Amino acid sequence: MVRSEWTKVWTTPGTAWLLITMVVATAGVSVLAAAVTGCPDTGCTVDVAKVNLTGVQLGQAVVAILAVLVVGGEYSSGMIRTTFAAVPRRLTVLAAKALIVTGVVVVTAAIAVAAALIISARLLPLSLGNGTVLRAAGGSVLYLGLIGLLALGVATAVRDPAAAVGAVLGLLYVFPIFGLATTDPDFQRHLQQIGPMAAGLAVQATTGLDTLPISPWRGLAVLAAWAAAALLAGGLLVRLRDA
Template structure:
């Protein structure tokens, strides 16, 4: 495992696209969050919306870049043919996938922490938000974990389908198309059931700091739904990686 981790870390820091994508996550997320905070409806008496969630709006956009980064972590090797070299150097395929997942998770957690902090500090200049409030800290920590889980979900999907474009389409469809489908459902009970299993809707519930009881699931339970999606994707991708030719 140590050799596999070293190899994956070397790839991550020597491939030019990794740094640019991580920078894009940071820049795009903070920018969108700042724009959202700047348009918040707030007065001296307070705000009419969940300011913490507004301050973290950029996560909706930044997660797409995280998905692309995660997909390229393995699909890029399939497109270049380097996957054969990787699997020759480390024949145990589950070790390869585990090493990729660990390095990717570390990078996204570090970038996510800086990004979320940037969103909240920027928002503090525009809207009244307490950076020491327990619910705000939960929203912040949950958002960082959310990005890491999106990365693992995307890595699993890319391992399963191997093609970059197809994997990105699958992940973005799960994140952005499923909520639209739920909105088209007229039956309120069924709509709520769908919202409970959607990876984005359930997962981003962790950002809520007001009207938490109105969420389809409690904040941490919603993040658990996303974790289940990520685990299922990694398990499925790992089984396919193990059972077929490179």
């Protein structure tokens, strides 16, 4: 089953280009962010590691599209009926897809994050061997992997690729938008604690950790909970509905 899903991923049109785009977008935006901060010429008061990983916020959109297409593409083409006919245990199919998405995204994300840090460090220097920087880098890779699982779960539940992409991106960005729209600091902090993107990206922080709305690993756990909930919903619906 895993081998079959692996073959499907790499024979789906656009997979390779999406992965290349994710690496380029993540590294490119990170380099741009490092270039416009004004450090170190004017003195650096920002979290350098977080700035050098800014591109993850764009890379996640590409990851979401890729993960959605893994299952949404089969629904839109009708191929999912053949898949379920060959493997009647639908949760096994979903588990295989989740495993492939996780593996492909994590490996590509590791390349993207490494490229972002190495290139950006030429413009905005930081110690790549520092423990907190390594945590920010590794956490960013896990973050992108969890975004892939979140998108896979949503796509399985929604089934329509366009609607699923819209739902995932809306879920990621609606909490920050609401945060900007409110003037209540306590409500803003609460939104940052429960929003999948805001909470998950806390793992990139390397300075001012005691002032964060949520600690780095707890923030990543919030995103993991969102991903698990999406996969659970997708799994339940895929068992209950006709293909």
